[in-house]
Amino acid sequence: MIELCGVPLRGPVLNGSGTFDAIAARRAFGDALLERFPFHAFVSKTITLAPREGNPPPRLWETPAGLINSIGLPNKGLHGFLESDLPDLALLPVPLVVSVMGFSREELAELAAAVGERDEVAMLELNVSCPNVETGLIMGADPTETALAVERVRSRTSKPLIVKLTPNATDPAAVAAAAQDAGADAVSLVNTLKGMALHPRTGEPWLGGGTGGVSGPAIRAVALEQVAAVASAVEVPVIGMGGISTGRHAADFLAAGATVVAIGTESFRDPAVGHRIAAELEALSLGGSTRAPASTTV
Amino acid sequence: MSEPRTLAPPERRIAQVSGVERLGAYELITALDSSGPTDPRPGQFYMLAAEEGWGGGGDERPYLPRAFSYARARVEDDGIALSFLLEAVGPGTQRLAELAPDEGLALLGPLGVGFRPPADGTRALLVGGGIGAAPLLCWEEELAAEAQSAGADGPPAVLLGFRSAAHAQAAALFAAEPQVVTDDGSVGGRALVTELLAAELDADANATVYACGPPAMLEAVRSLCSEHDVPAQLAMESGMACGFGACFGCVVPTRTGYVRLCVDGPVLDGDLLEEVL
Numbered sequence: 127m128i129e130l131c132g133v134p135l136r137g138p139v140l141n142g143s144g145t146f147d148a149i150a151a152r153r154a155f156g157d158a159l160l161e162r163f164p165f166h167a168f169v170s171k172t173i174t175l176a177p178r179e180g181n182p183p184p185r186l187w188e189t190p191a192g193l194i195n196s197i198g199l200p201n202k203g204l205h206g207f208l209e210s211d212l213p214d215l216a217l218l219p220v221p222l223v224v225s226v227m228g229f230s231r232e233e234l235a236e237l238a239a240a241v242g243e244r245d246e247v248a249m250l251e252l253n254v255s256c257p258n259v260e261t262g263l264i265m266g267a268d269p270t271e272t273a274l275a276v277e278r279v280r281s282r283t284s285k286p287l288i289v290k291l292t293p294n295a296t297d298p299a300a301v302a303a304a305a306q307d308a309g310a311d312a313v314s315l316v317n318t319l320k321g322m323a324l325h326p327r328t329g330e331p332w333l334g335g336g337t338g339g340v341s342g343p344a345i346r347a348v349a350l351e352q353v354a355a356v357a358s359a360v361e362v363p364v365i366g367m368g369g370i371s372t373g374r375h376a377a378d379f380l381a382a383g384a385t386v387v388a389i390g391t392e393s394f395r396d397p398a399v400g401h402r403i404a405a406e407l408e409a410l411s412l413g414g415s416t417r418a419p420a421s422t423t424v
Numbered sequence: 425m426s427e428p429r430t431l432a433p434p435e436r437r438i439a440q441v442s443g444v445e446r447l448g449a450y451e452l453i454t455a456l457d458s459s460g461p462t463d464p465r466p467g468q469f470y471m472l473a474a475e476e477g478w479g480g481g482g483d484e485r486p487y488l489p490r491a492f493s494y495a496r497a498r499v500e501d502d503g504i505a506l507s508f509l510l511e512a513v514g515p516g517t518q519r520l521a522e523l524a525p526d527e528g529l530a531l532l533g534p535l536g537v538g539f540r541p542p543a544d545g546t547r548a549l550l551v552g553g554g555i556g557a558a559p560l561l562c563w564e565e566e567l568a569a570e571a572q573s574a575g576a577d578g579p580p581a582v583l584l585g586f587r588s589a590a591h592a593q594a595a596a597l598f599a600a601e602p603q604v605v606t607d608d609g610s611v612g613g614r615a616l617v618t619e620l621l622a623a624e625l626d627a628d629a630n631a632t633v634y635a636c637g638p639p640a641m642l643e644a645v646r647s648l649c650s651e652h653d654v655p656a657q658l659a660m661e662s663g664m665a666c667g668f669g670a671c672f673g674c675v676v677p678t679r680t681g682y683v684r685l686c687v688d689g690p691v692l693d694g695d696l697l698e699e700v701l
Contacts, residue, residue: 144672145670145671146670147669147670147672149669150668150669150670150684150687151434151668151669151670153429153669153687154431154432154434154535154536154667154668154669154686154687155431155432155433155434155668156431158431158433158434159434162434162435164434179681179682180672180675180682182677183662183673183674183675183676183677183682184663185663185672185673185674185675186663186664186665186671186673186674188485188486188487188488189485189487190483190484190485190487191479191484191487192487193487193488193665195665195671195673197671197672197673200672200675200682342487343487391665393666393670394488394489394665394666394670394671395436395473395487395488395489395666396435396436396530396532397434397435397436397532397666397668397670398434398435398436401435
């Protein structure tokens, strides 16, 4: 048993927000999903105050060892989430983390307060990879913007707060430190890296949203460096993610300073990959070799 | 009638390739799935990847699995033999087309919802374009078996359109004698399969239409069926990363907003769509 922000977890493997829909997965897999739930805590897709349809398709582009997505945060909005999704998510056999995003500090605080008061919710994750409409700045790209947003949310909820950091910042470690000083209980990283693809015939942007976010093994080395940099700049727990697809990769992120890890794109290839990674990690730690570097072979 | 959705085990598993049959432009890959459900519903699909050598092909891909409706399912003593029809058009299908007997095929499924039975008192009309013939194969088989046990007429009518004679070889997989046309006129007439459908509906519009094929064909089918007030079930395709509702990548626009083809489809009612894009 481990602990994250005071919440006991049966293991160190979470999912990244937006990479697993437990409600849809239950439609595909039935109750077997609950009996063999692949993560030790479940992080919801990001919810916003108003419902969102998401971006027009196409929304995906496969890259070498990765994926660019331009999904656009489709969700039912706060009320739809509380009424129709939260009761289903409360049935999951692991603690629930709800991811929220606001387009202003007040909107973010309002969401966090409304979600945070629900007993089914163990922790909140703030998705700050969006523009603040009041300043035009990406909240999570700037330490001051991040600190102001976290302070506002902190004053409205006592639930543990995780700040999801964007890698599209000049200095993610400075943003992490600002989040911590403003009252964040943990930070998670990395979110996707900005990317784009062009239509092979027209040369126009392929994705309906124009640009998207790159994820998967293609970004793992970048993510590992950012996790190491952030972990050495903060005292709070770090949730490390970015292209993890084996227990060895997870061990690398832990060795770099992460407290727990999250799996994202790899779950698209196999919904049970969280189990495999946890088992591989367990085998490595029993062998006493979690700190051995993964990538020394050529 | 409950929805035609057989649940999938919540993990990827390995099936052993048992047969590879070349059919002109296509390959029919058969693999023995010894731990999955033996009752997938026609129209459902599986996410496929080669167990070995998935990646490092053209453009250093593939990375993600690829979605395929199953074409045939045969229950055997030690599992179910699943057959998939595919054409090598990119790095993923290229690798799958190179699979050899005894290699591992990683699969997840069956996924999505399949075809529903014909509306009461209507005949089934199956309309396929190219590789879209695949899900119609197992559906034809099931409809024919049901018709036989009910003492009704023979198998349902099957209308198929292909690019060329090499592609049209897939028509031989059907039990009935399908009506076939091609873009180049090398087999059947030079026509679109929707011209065959129009003739069938003009002759007898008491039908339920099942269609799978490229978007332009599905749109023509949807529009024809709408004009004739005939129910249409369209098996659609969209780029998919996961197949189980996680990535939200495979949405198509409907009259009620975007739906994920992987969990709400891939078979959608024509009425639900303003237009197939």
